[in-house]
Amino acid sequence: MEWDALLLSRLQFAFTIGFHIIFPAFTIGLASFLAVCEGLWLFTKKPLFKNLYLFWVKIFAISFGMGVVSGVVMSYQFGTNWSVFSALVGSVIGPLLAYEVLTAFFLEASFLGIMLFGWKRVGPGLHFFSTCMVAIGTLMSAFWILAANSWMQTPQGWAWAEDGTMIATSFMEVIFNPSLPSRFAHMTLAAYLTTAMVIAAVSAFALLKNKALPESRTALRMAVLMMAIVAPLQVVVGHESGVVAHEYQPAKVAAMEGWWTTQAQQPTILFAWPDEAAERNHLEIGIPGLGSWVVAGSADAEVEGLDAFAPEDRPPVWITFWAFRIMVAMGLAMVALGIWGAGAWALKRIDTARWYHRALVVAGPSGFIAVLAGWIAAEVGRQPYVVYGVVRTADAVSPVSAASVATSLMFFIVVYAIVFSAGALYILRLMAKGPDSHEEPPQDTNEPPGTPMGAGVQEAT
Amino acid sequence: MFGLELSMIWAVLIAVAVFLYVALDGFDLGVGILFPFAKDSRERDHMQAAIAPVWDGNETWLVLGGGGLFAAFPKAYAALMPALYAPIILMLLALIFRGVAFEFRHHGRGRGKTFWTAAFAGGSLVAAIAQGFVLGAFIQGVNIVDGQFAGGAMDWLTPFSILVAASMVAGYALLGGCWLVFKTEGELYERARKWVARLAVLTALAMGAVSIATLGVDPRVTARWGFTMTSIDWGSFIKLAPLPIAAVAICFALWRRWKGAPHILPYLLAVGLFLIGYLGLAVSLWPYIVPFAMTPADAAAADNALELMLWGAIPMLPIILAYTAYVYWIFRAKVDDDAAYH
Numbered sequence: 001m002e003w004d005a006l007l008l009s010r011l012q013f014a015f016t017i018g019f020h021i022i023f024p025a026f027t028i029g030l031a032s033f034l035a036v037c038e039g040l041w042l043f044t045k046k047p048l049f050k051n052l053y054l055f056w057v058k059i060f061a062i063s064f065g066m067g068v069v070s071g072v073v074m075s076y077q078f079g080t081n082w083s084v085f086s087a088l089v090g091s092v093i094g095p096l097l098a099y100e101v102l103t104a105f106f107l108e109a110s111f112l113g114i115m116l117f118g119w120k121r122v123g124p125g126l127h128f129f130s131t132c133m134v135a136i137g138t139l140m141s142a143f144w145i146l147a148a149n150s151w152m153q154t155p156q157g158w159a160w161a162e163d164g165t166m167i168a169t170s171f172m173e174v175i176f177n178p179s180l181p182s183r184f185a186h187m188t189l190a191a192y193l194t195t196a197m198v199i200a201a202v203s204a205f206a207l208l209k210n211k212a213l214p215e216s217r218t219a220l221r222m223a224v225l226m227m228a229i230v231a232p233l234q235v236v237v238g239h240e241s242g243v244v245a246h247e248y249q250p251a252k253v254a255a256m257e258g259w260w261t262t263q264a265q266q267p268t269i270l271f272a273w274p275d276e277a278a279e280r281n282h283l284e285i286g287i288p289g290l291g292s293w294v295v296a297g298s299a300d301a302e303v304e305g306l307d308a309f310a311p312e313d314r315p316p317v318w319i320t321f322w323a324f325r326i327m328v329a330m331g332l333a334m335v336a337l338g339i340w341g342a343g344a345w346a347l348k349r350i351d352t353a354r355w356y357h358r359a360l361v362v363a364g365p366s367g368f369i370a371v372l373a374g375w376i377a378a379e380v381g382r383q384p385y386v387v388y389g390v391v392r393t394a395d396a397v398s399p400v401s402a403a404s405v406a407t408s409l410m411f412f413i414v415v416y417a418i419v420f421s422a423g424a425l426y427i428l429r430l431m432a433k434g435p436d437s438h439e440e441p442p443q444d445t446n447e448p449p450g451t452p453m454g455a456g457v458q459e460a461t
Numbered sequence: 462m463f464g465l466e467l468s469m470i471w472a473v474l475i476a477v478a479v480f481l482y483v484a485l486d487g488f489d490l491g492v493g494i495l496f497p498f499a500k501d502s503r504e505r506d507h508m509q510a511a512i513a514p515v516w517d518g519n520e521t522w523l524v525l526g527g528g529g530l531f532a533a534f535p536k537a538y539a540a541l542m543p544a545l546y547a548p549i550i551l552m553l554l555a556l557i558f559r560g561v562a563f564e565f566r567h568h569g570r571g572r573g574k575t576f577w578t579a580a581f582a583g584g585s586l587v588a589a590i591a592q593g594f595v596l597g598a599f600i601q602g603v604n605i606v607d608g609q610f611a612g613g614a615m616d617w618l619t620p621f622s623i624l625v626a627a628s629m630v631a632g633y634a635l636l637g638g639c640w641l642v643f644k645t646e647g648e649l650y651e652r653a654r655k656w657v658a659r660l661a662v663l664t665a666l667a668m669g670a671v672s673i674a675t676l677g678v679d680p681r682v683t684a685r686w687g688f689t690m691t692s693i694d695w696g697s698f699i700k701l702a703p704l705p706i707a708a709v710a711i712c713f714a715l716w717r718r719w720k721g722a723p724h725i726l727p728y729l730l731a732v733g734l735f736l737i738g739y740l741g742l743a744v745s746l747w748p749y750i751v752p753f754a755m756t757p758a759d760a761a762a763a764d765n766a767l768e769l770m771l772w773g774a775i776p777m778l779p780i781i782l783a784y785t786a787y788v789y790w791i792f793r794a795k796v797d798d799d800a801a802y803h
Contacts, residue, residue, distance in 0.1 A: 062564045068517055069560035073553045075527045079542025080549055086542075087608065090535020091763035095770045098532040101525045102777040109521045110781075110788050113514035121791050165535070167763040398543040404614045408550040415554050419561050422577075426568035 006397045008405035009081040012412060014379070016073050018372055019416050023067030025371040028142055028188065029195025030060050031135035033222070038128045048214045048437075055215070055435035056199075059427055061116050066423050068109070070416075081405065085386055085396035091167045092158050092174055093148040100144035108137035139188065146187055150180040152387050153378070154248040166390075178248055182241040183378075189234045190374065193334055194367025196226035200341075201364030204357035206434035215435040217351055220360075224341035224350065231334040238331065239294065245381075246295040249388055250304045251313060252381035255320040257291055258284075259305035266291035266303045274317045279306070315383040323376035330370035337363055467768060468761035471533040472750060474774060478529055480739055482522035484636070484732045489516040491637020493559055493585020494630060495656060496578065504649050505578060510796045511644035513563055518785055520556070533767060536608055537750045537760035543610040544603035545595050548617055552591035559584030586630065593629030597622025600742065601678050602752040621674055628667035632735065635660040635715070639728035646795050654718055657727055661715035668708060668738055675745055679753060682745045701744060708737045 034053055041049035075097070078086045114122060114130035122130070157173025158166050168174050200223035206216035246253040254260075258269045260279050267286030274281050289299030296303055306314050337359060344350040386393045489512040499505045530538045542549060562581035569577050594617055601621055604612030638660050641653035676683045683689065687697030711734045715727055750757045761767060 062568070065517075065561050065564045068520070069557040072520065072524055072527075072556060072560075075524050075531070076542065076549050076553060078531055079527070079538045080546050083539035083543045083609065086531055087535050087539035090531055090538065091766040094528075094532030094535055094762055095766050095773075097528050098525075098770045099773050101521070101528045102773050102781070105521045105524055106518065106781045106785070109517040110784050112517055113788050114791060117514040118791055161763060165763075168765060171765070171769055398539075398546075399609050399611065400543045400546050401614050404546050408546070411550065411554055415557055419557060422565055422569070422573070423561065426565065429568070 003402060003406070005400055005402045005405050006394055008402055008409055009397050009400075010393065012081060012405060012409040013077060014376075015409070015416070016070065016077060016412055018375070019420065020067065020070040020074060021371060021375055022368055023063050023070065024138065024142070025191050025194045025368065026198065027060060027064050027067055028138040028191035029193075030056060030063065031131070031138045032192070033195055033199065034060060035128070035131045035135040036222075038131050042124055042128055048218055051215050051435055051437060051439040052219055054439035055430075057116065059430055062423055062427055064112065066419065069419075079398075081398050081400065082386075082396050083398040085391065087165060088391060088396070089166050089387060091161070091165060093151055095171065096144050096148040096151070096175065100141055104137045104141035104144065108134050108141065111137070142187060142191070143184055146184040147175045147177070147180055150183045151175075151177045153177075153183070153382055154179040154244070155387050155390055166387075179241070179244050182237060182244050185237045186234070186241045186374075189230050189237055190367070190371050192226060193230055193234060194371055196223040196230070197334065197360075197367040198364055199223040200227065200337075200360045202431045202434060204360035205432070207351060208354065208357045208361070209434070211434055213435065213437050215437065219435070220350065221345065224338065224345060227334060227338035228342040229338075231331065231338040234331060235335060243295060246303075249382065251306065251309045252315060252320070252378075253295060254304055254306045254308070255315045255317045255381055256324040256377055257295075258317070258321045259291065259303065260307060261305040262302060262308045263305065264292060264300050264302045265289045266295075266305070268294065272321070274321050276317050313384065315381045320377050320381045323373045323380065326373040327370050327377060330366045330373070333363060333366055334370075466758065467764055467771065468533075468757040470771065471529075471761070471767055472757035474778075475526060475529045475533060476743070478522055479526045480736070482519070482526055483735055483739070485519035485522060486516070487633045487735065488512070488636040488640035488728065489519055490559075490585045490589050491633040491635065492640060493581050493637070494589060494634045495637050495641070496582035496585070498652075498656065500648070500652070502574075502578075507645055507649055507796045508641060509563065509566065509581070511641060514792045515789060516560075516563065518788065520560070532770060533762055534750055534757065534760040535762055537755055540605050540608060540610055540751050540755065540760075541599070541603065544612060545598055545617055547614065548591045548594035548598065552588050552595065555584045555587035555591060557584070559588060585633075589630045589633045590626045593626030594618070594622050596629065597625030600625070600675060600746065600752060602754065605751065605754040621678065624667075624674055625671055628664070628671050631660060631663045631667045632738075635664045636728070636731050636735070639715075639731045642727050643725045644796055658716050658718055661712045664734065665709065665712035668734075672705065672741065675742070681753070685745055685747075701741075704737050704741050704744075708734055711737070
């Protein structure tokens with residue numbers, strides 16, 4: 001492994017996008033949660049929904065801001081570090097990103113202003129409308145970026161142009177490529193689950209502190225409801241995504257599953273230490289036949305292992321294998337917590353189940369871990385290609401020096417560490433405090449909710 | 462489409478997006494640049510409150526500029542971004558600091574608040590400087606071989622780009638000062654008026670210096686304005702002379718500070734000044750999208766891509782402009798001194 005501009009650019013892209021994805025993964029779900037809370041408040045007039053809204057919107061404001069600034073980086077990094085890729089595929093996925101800006105980014109950014117600062121400047125109906133626009137914007141943004149990324153996983157509807165770049169022969173085929181439906185659904189559900197796990201953790205923490213407010217009880221139920229329905233659904237959607245990946249990216253699935261040889265009765269491996277040099281697994285524990293049954297519908301189906309691909313066409317196995325396992329483990333933990341919560345709820349013990357509350361607090365970050373691990377499995381599993389089967393990552397990098405990229409990567413690490421630490425501190429501080437029974441809206445001012453001024457009003461009342 | 466080259470339509474649209482970015486994010490970056498000159502923390506709170514509801518939307522024009530360049534002119538994007546690697550990364554890092562500082566300043570306590578106040582000011586300043594480097598390096602042209610950047614990592618750093626960066630700071634600070642005249646009252650308003658008067662003079666000098674230096678960048682630019690080494694072609698110059706004359710008039714007006722004028726007037730004049738500078742550049746660099754290397758037609762994406770995007774842009778841009786204007790309308794009031802502090 002050589003520390004050249006290629007490797008450093010890959011590390012930089014992985015680092016910056018990994019940092020970025022944390023925030024959309026949370027704010028997509030949180031925006032919808034806020035829209036639901038505000039809608040329920042307008043509909044039922046129960047103050048607890050208003051309190052929930054005003055509490056979570058502070059956390060939303062911080063997270064969304066961090067998502068915005070780390071997202072601007074992405075729109076330039078295609079060019080700074082992957083200029084050859086940009087020139088090659090600009091005519092195919094460029095329009096998808098342009099549509100993301102036109103239909104989503106402006107919508108989110110503009111209505112966010114009203115959402116955060118317009119509480120007393122516009123009527124409740126228009127404020128609710130703004131929250132809904134932000135929520136819809138986050139989902140549209142996810143659609144377009146997933147369309148572009150899914151095309152890179154399962155490209156279709158394109159041809160080589162005379163000048164050696166790629167052009168679209170059908171944008172319908174480009175946008176609605178084979179992996180888009182399952183991957184968009186998988187990501188959206190992941191975002192909703194991530195948010196549900198965080199809301200459950202914060203609510204459970206408040207209950208553990210005997211701050212048994214109606215706000216925390218209600219939010220806990222909303223989160224458990226989401227978990228109990230969406231976590232099992234996510235298993236189904238994730239499976240579908242895996243089946244699509246097996247059809248179009250068999251090498252990726254082989255790496256995820258740790259299959260070295262093409263054979264019938266592929267196992268589902270529970271634990272193993274993949275050894276890329278020896279092309280085998282150490283300490284393998286698996287269930288024979290289950291793997292073939294899962295991806296091909298029959299235990300006797302012959303399924304491709306990594307030996308079906310030349311070594312230079314295989315993704316890095318160890319990372320893909322373990323990232324996939326971590327994601328699945330988190331997913332199964334969420335399913336279990338959903339069932340546990342539904343059971344406690346049915347037995348009317350959900351407010352007093354201390355061990356359940358403790359488990360939820362521990363599982364608070366599980367959604368983030370699952371999202372990061374899932375994306376690592378998806379993107380590392382696509383290697384050595386940037387556009388699967390067509391353009392190699394090694395052929396996509398900019399003509400920049402290793403020194404330039406090393407310097408920028410170092411700065412990104414330092415700046416993101418500072419920003420992340422501070423953001424996490426402020427968010428955790430708010431979360432530890434938990435919602436109150438009399439969250440006051442900010443005064444008629446340009447101050448955002450949750451500012452010192454907002455806090456001052458709270459103490460005064 | 463419509464008898465026009467698609468690439469030309471998109472060149473104009475992206476130029477408009479970049480101009481809107483400069484006119485809008487320019488004022489909120491400028492407010493950050495002026496942060497150190499505020500009297501106290503309360504005044505800084507007011508300055509930030511004057512831009513907090515709109516900065517995110519403003520910055521989105523930068524994403525449209527970058528994303529639009531990638532989508533409509535991938536070859537120009539691929540040629541320029543590696544050439545501008547260091548200043549672009551610097552700009553992104555600076556924008557991160559100042560962007561999160563909006564929220565973090567309010568949540569920080571003690572030293573945390575001090576740090577994020579400095580981060581907001583410093584981030585705004587460095588973003589302006591980095592954008593100046595980008596513009597300067599763009600104007601002086603980049604070394605392109607076979608459509609890819611072939612120059613050195615520090616090509617962007619020249620006396621010319623330093624001059625442009627300094628001018629960018631002055632210009633953004635002027636926009637920021639004018640925005641504060643529009644959005645604040647009382648002591649801060651009076652202070653902002655003084656800032657505007659001084660910055661108008663500074664910006665006039667800076668723009669003059671950049672204009673003259675730009676004439677020396679490439680003989681084609683010099684000739685465009687009617688100058689050669691030995692003589693002046695008055696015919697060419699006269700046609701373009703209204704631009705510098707109007708710029709001088711605007712700077713004079715901003716420096717004079719008329720009493721009784723609407724409070725939004727200085728900001729509109731400052732935007733006019735930027736428009737003049739922008740048009741001057743367009744005249745100088747026409748018809749290049751990567752100066753002296755690529756025209757829009759050379760760098761454009763495939764026609765079907767440009768067409769698809771145009772079908773999106775035709776309905777969406779007016780809608781975006783409409784709701785952006787509506788948000789500005791909702792927050793049209795001055796930042797209220799009484800309401801902000803209880």
